[in-house]
Amino acid sequence: MRASRRPSPRTSPRRLLPSPASRPVPRRVSALAVLLAGLLAVVSCTSGGTGEAPPSALEASARAVDLESGWTWEQQPGPMELGVTHTQNSLDDTEPAAARQRGSEILSSLGQEYQNHHLMGFGTLNPEPSPGQFDWGSLDRRMQLTEETGGKAMLTLCCGPDWMKGGPPGVTDWEKLERQIKPEFFDDYANLAREAVQRYPQVDRVLVWNELKGFYHQDENRWDYEGYTDLYNQVYRAVKSVRPDIQVGGPYVVMSSVPPDSPDASEIRGPWGALDRRPLDVLEYWLAHNVGADFITVDGSTTNRGQQDAISPVDVGAQKFAVIDQWIRERTPLPIWWAEFYANVPADAQAGYDSPASAVSTLAVIGAMARSGSQGALLWGPEGSDSLEYSSLWSPATEEDGGRPTPLTDAWRWLVPRLREGTVEIGRAQGSTLGAFRAEDGSMLMVNLSEDPVPVPGQQPIPGWAVIPVDSSG
CATH class of the missing domain: 3.20.20.80 (Glycosidases)
Incomplete structure (x- = not known):
């Protein structure tokens, strides 16, 4: 059950005071779910994604994705x-x-x-x-x-x-x-x-x-x-x-x-x-x-x-x-x-x-x-x-x-x-849930836009909700 999106105003000047119009009340989760989410975040921060694989393997998977075949790219207009x-x-x-x-x-x-x-x-x-x-x-x-x-x-x-x-x-x-x-x-x-x-x-x-x-x-x-x-x-x-x-x-x-x-x-x-x-x-x-x-x-x-x-x-x-x-x-x-x-x-x-x-x-x-x-x-x-x-x-x-x-x-x-x-290009794969930001210097930020892993031939799958920075070398 989702909570109402119309919270009442807070009383303290240091309280967040979410607006009734735009800031939904967070969903309630169990203590176990919170613990699991915290563990997942630690893994993500150390691996570049939700990461079952170490950073080098995730980056290798991102580099192995063919960014031209089946991808559409739009140049940032300004x-x-x-x-x-x-x-x-x-x-x-x-x-x-x-x-x-x-x-x-x-x-x-x-x-x-x-x-x-x-x-x-x-x-x-x-x-x-x-x-x-x-x-x-x-x-x-x-x-x-x-x-x-x-x-x-x-x-x-x-x-x-x-x-x-x-x-x-x-x-x-x-x-x-x-x-x-x-x-x-x-x-x-x-x-x-x-x-x-x-x-x-x-x-x-x-x-x-x-x-x-x-x-x-x-x-x-x-x-x-x-x-x-x-x-x-x-x-x-x-x-x-x-x-x-x-x-x-x-x-x-x-x-x-x-x-x-x-x-x-x-x-x-x-x-x-x-x-x-x-x-x-x-x-x-x-x-x-x-x-x-x-x-x-x-x-x-x-x-x-x-x-x-x-x-x-x-x-x-x-x-x-x-x-x-x-x-x-x-x-x-x-x-x-x-x-x-x-x-x-x-x-x-x-x-x-x-x-x-x-x-x-x-x-x-x-x-x-x-x-x-x-x-x-x-x-x-x-x-x-x-x-x-x-x-x-x-x-x-x-x-x-x-x-x-x-x-x-x-x-x-x-x-x-x-x-x-x-100068950033924003890309989206047509056959999977991958997206990417690509810079002129050759670096890239790849994301998986869903929880489902995306297979990469010859490499580790890209995990669900992965965020993978790729530098310009290699």
């Missing part, structure tokens, strides 16, 4: 930036020092990728508890982390102080974090955004709000895109008035999909379902009425709203991201950024930060985005968490033995500089 969004726990000074150091080394090894932070919530405290009284301490620490690890800073202008929602000054009720700023306080929020971008000159890109939190007309079964666009326009003008160089984007709407027979289904369909018409309406309105934008930002998952299990092989559901990119490109030349993306796994696969299946599913989404011309994608939560079962880049640094690589780490590290160059 550069694509990969980055991360820091959330509740993310290498904070409250974490064990050794685990934090290990995680910091992983983050540093990724090079100059974007690190996104929220103005309030998801690891940062209230920046303006009372009108005109600012508290930047927690966001200062997150910005310092980006500087220490060599990243580029990005800021999501969400969420807002309680007094801007009609609450009393000086009080922060984290249960109300996802409530909408009241229209009479839009100018106050725009001023807060202005203060933030002046305080952090290292920020060169901002996202306005997050998933239209609070902007919904329940009685009309649609998003309040008029209200959101009003807020966006006021924030845009305020930010540009002091930082005309900064890149500003929106509307950060969840591009949900639904079963084709849903009353909310659009005519845009695929084997993964049908796009929900309501976020399409948001984009249409915002594109027609915003006062300016430097990029467009959206988020989504590989499964339909209310569902948890992915289709196998996992690149089938990932194609939804390419379809959405195409729909957007038909309406605007603005660069497309995926502020969040969630890659689910099939029902019989284990999900989680230490899961090879989750790593492969994430890579399948990255492949779809890269083929369709996305300019950027942010991984939600680079630090692993048991409360959100998707791939991360290091294990929970809240634990003494945390901060360790995950099955996604090496692959992400391989992709970051190459996708940024814009």
Whole structure:
């Protein structure tokens, strides 16, 4: 039985606060399943896949695959930036020092990728508890982390102080974090955004709000895109008035999909379902009425709203991201950024930060985005968490033995500089479940997009959920 995809808001500023619209509640598994998944992840991290074979044998199998016969290849149409969004726990000074150091080394090894932070919530405290009284301490620490690890800073202008929602000054009720700023306080929020971008000159890109939190007309079964666009326009003008160089984007709407027979289904369909018409309406309105934008930002998952299990092989559901990119490109030349993306796994696969299946599913989404011309994608939560079962880049640094690589780490590290160059080819075998990323330098990243082993003549089979980096030698 799958859990509901509408979790209630969390109370603590350090809690993850998953959005009801886009972040499914993780499936419950037995203690034995968790133990087996952990053992599998250790094997994967040391062998390059789920690995029954040592790295040399797996790499030999990957090299023996004929990448031309029965394969289709698409050239990446342009550069694509990969980055991360820091959330509740993310290498904070409250974490064990050794685990934090290990995680910091992983983050540093990724090079100059974007690190996104929220103005309030998801690891940062209230920046303006009372009108005109600012508290930047927690966001200062997150910005310092980006500087220490060599990243580029990005800021999501969400969420807002309680007094801007009609609450009393000086009080922060984290249960109300996802409530909408009241229209009479839009100018106050725009001023807060202005203060933030002046305080952090290292920020060169901002996202306005997050998933239209609070902007919904329940009685009309649609998003309040008029209200959101009003807020966006006021924030845009305020930010540009002091930082005309900064890149500003929106509307950060969840591009949900639904079963084709849903009353909310659009005519845009695929084997993964049908796009929900309501976020399409948001984009249409915002594109027609915003006062300016430097990029467009959206988020989504590989499964339909209310569902948890992915289709196998996992690149089938990932194609939804390419379809959405195409729909957007038909309406605007603005660069497309995926502020969040969630890659689910099939029902019989284990999900989680230490899961090879989750790593492969994430890579399948990255492949779809890269083929369709996305300019950027942010991984939600680079630090692993048991409360959100998707791939991360290091294990929970809240634990003494945390901060360790995950099955996604090496692959992400391989992709970051190459996708940024814009020269990667993305390939897919027609007669098996293999896929690959191929770089100009001759190196390659091969993945098995399902749990089924793929035989290779004269070599070890490529295991299910394998991720195999292949260097340019040989």
